[in-house]
Amino acid sequence: MSDVLAVAEHRRGDLRDVSYELVTAGRELADATGGDLHVAVISGDTEKFADELNREGVDFIHTVSEGEEFNHDVYAQAVEALHAELDPEVLVMANSVNGLDFAPAVANRLDLSLATDAVGFEYDDGLEVTREMYGSKVETTVEVGGDRTAVTIRGVEWPAADGVGDAEVAEFDVDIDTDAGSTVTGFEEVGGGDVDxxxxxxxxxxxxxxxxxxxxxxxxxxxxxxxxxxxxxxxxxxxxxxxxxxxxxxxxxxxxxxxxxxxxxxxxxxxxxxxxxxxxxxxxxxxxxxxxxxxxxxxxxxxxxxxxxxxxxxxx
The missing domain is CATH 3.40.50.1220 (TPP-binding domain)
Structure with a gap:
């Protein structure tokens, strides 16, 4: 049995849709590996986010209450510590601006094989990831080598998880070095404008x-x-x-x-x-x-x- 760890994403006080898709993708992998699905909620209103992510298929939710918005160093340190504690077979993150910010750093620190922008995958004694190339005209299958792997998934490729879950929710105690280097100075909406x-x-x-x-x-x-x-x-x-x-x-x-x-x-x-x-x-x-x-x-x-x-x- 090998577990799967998925890292949720939020912005401006709300979970992003891809977080619920990460639960679906993570559950799919956990079923294939025969393990549990762990979900990490880092920064912001972790209690609210954990409650919203307690969907069917989630076994454990780990919260890290440090900061409000995404911060590269906080996420990298928290995920690295969680990975060391849980030793998951696969680490799953969003193929988003935030996900692609910290995913390579975490994979490098933990010596994980990393595949990005997955639109599908299979697991059979190892992870195989489906990716698109040449403007989505070609699909390729990539064998991700190594005992422990990481993958980022493209949004809207998996359905959002639903159904009320009964996951165990617990604060994960990790010593975050807040002087590591990066600082969040503000947030600017893309475009603003006259219509959403x-x-x-x-x-x-x-x-x-x-x-x-x-x-x-x-x-x-x-x-x-x-x-x-x-x-x-x-x-x-x-x-x-x-x-x-x-x-x-x-x-x-x-x-x-x-x-x-x-x-x-x-x-x-x-x-x-x-x-x-x-x-x-x-x-x-x-x-x-x-x-x-x-x-x-x-x-x-x-x-x-x-x-x-x-x-x-x-x-x-």
Whole structure:
């Protein structure tokens, strides 16, 4: 029997969705290794977070009450100490800005093999991780060597854990060196702005296919006709055509609307990570082999400058 340790993630007083997905992924691994699932909650309101994470499948929750927000040194030291205490077979973390900050440091200190951005895995006398390459056009299987391994999982690839659990919750006593080097000086929301796209029910999102900033007027007409919310992939924001708060993806916001209409978006992995949890995905693209069609529920292979006016006319 070998245990699994998953490290939860929170921000501004709330658990992030990936924390519940980590429970599902961790339970999957624990079932394969024949061990228990341990969940670490570090910093912030650990009592509240532990209660919220006490889902079906969690065996133990360990809290470390040090600091309020994410801090590299606090997380690295706490996870290292927990790993030394529990000796888990697999350490599971989020493939997020925070997770990718401390995961390599912990793996290096503990001499763990590390695989990042997993979209799936299997365990049979060792960990095999599925990753995507070439803009999600190719899936690869990687054998992660070593007796003890670490993996970061991509958000929205595993369902969120549900059901009330009966995990044992206990404070983990660890001596954190708060003078280790890094200090949290503040928190700045990505984009701020006039609208929170993560709360939208119907999103119209645009990508490189729009070609020029002037063509945004056509998309805004569609947004108005459908009473939707406008968002975009990263290139549109990088060009300065839309503000940062409108960006969907790994470096933007994660959205889960009822309907996500992707117009002129190829479907790069960074963008897909932010919207693949949408209930219904509709894609419009001239390239029939665009990766966006792999996850779309409905697709139109055609010129957006012909398709969008037809949509506007239909909705009006």
């Amino acid at each position: 796209i993560s709360e939208a029910d119907f999103i119209v999102s645009i990508g490189r296919g729009i070609e020029e900033e002037e063509n945004l007027d056509l998309i805004r007409d569609l947004v108005e006709a459908t009473d939707a919310t406008l968002s975009s992939s990263r290139p549109i924001v990088d060009n300065g055509w839309l503000p940062k708060n409108r960006q969907v993806g790994q470096s933007g916001k994660v959205v889960t609307p009822d309907v996500y209409l992707a117009i002129g978006i190829s479907g790069a992995v960074q963008h897909v990570a932010g919207m693949k949890g949408s209930d219904t995905i509709i894609a419009v693209n001239t390239d029939p082999n665009a990766p966006i069609f792999d996850i779309a529920d409905y697709g139109v292979v055609g010129d957006l400058f012909e398709v969008v006016p037809e949509l506007i006319e239909e909705f009006e």
